[in-house]
Amino acid sequence: MATPTKVSAVEEITTDFKESTAAVLTEYRGLTVAQLKELRRSLGQDTKYSVVKNTLTGIAAKEAGIDAFEGQLAGPTAIAFIKGDAVAAAKSLTDFAKTNPQLIIKTGIFEGNALDASGVAALAALESREFQLARVAGVLKAPMSMLARTADALRMKLEEESGAPADSAAEEAPAAAEEAPAAEAATEE
Known part of the structure; x- marks a missing residue:
């Protein structure tokens, strides 16, 4: 018989799955509380990193329609529920795993698609949406700055x-440009 606490935990995990654009399943065996705190901080406020019970997570995943975690729910398990930029969160996880090899990225989902560990790494290798937007904004500003530099040069x-x-030379340039066609017309006659 399920206890109210377990029912509540399954409901919470199910809700987290449904409200997330991505989720990454990890094993955290050997990480200290301080390291987990550092990881949570690096993931930002749009990502919830939760230590979960495997059996309850399996039930919640089924209720949420997720089958990517089948066979992966063993050992000390934590899930990063990503509601914001999935690329940035995946990058934070993979960067943390590089410096803390105790963190093992097992599998994940992104917008309903299953990812294995290499898929999560590939997601992390993409540019984040914030960077893409900043780059687009920079590209839009670049021609104006190039024009300004060219005008200065x-x-x-x-x-x-x-x-x-240069101000007086700039004023003389249009007058010289007007005189040039008149001089060319005179030489043609």
Whole structure:
């Protein structure tokens, strides 16, 4: 007979699965409480890293329609429930696992698709959404900054060639441009 505590735990894990865009199953055997705290901090506030009971997690996964964790629920298990940027969270997990080999990434799910450990590593290798957005914003700003640098370089070159401030050279340039077509027309006649 299921106790109210176990029923509540299954409901909570089921809800976590359903509300997450991704989840990564790990084994944390040998990690200290301080290391787990450091890992949780590195994952950010959009990721919940929970130590779970294997039997209850298996029930919750079935209720949530997830079969990726079958056969993986053994030993000390914790799951990263990712509600934010899955790439950034996967990167945090894999980076932490590199410096703390006791953390073993077993499997995961991303937007309903099962991932093995190499799939989680591949997800971590992608660029995070924040970085992609920043890069796009940077690309949109780049042409304007390039134009500004080009204008500055032209201004400085005009100053060097004429010995006069670029502002007066810039004012003279349109007048010279207007005179050039008139001179060409006179030579053609």
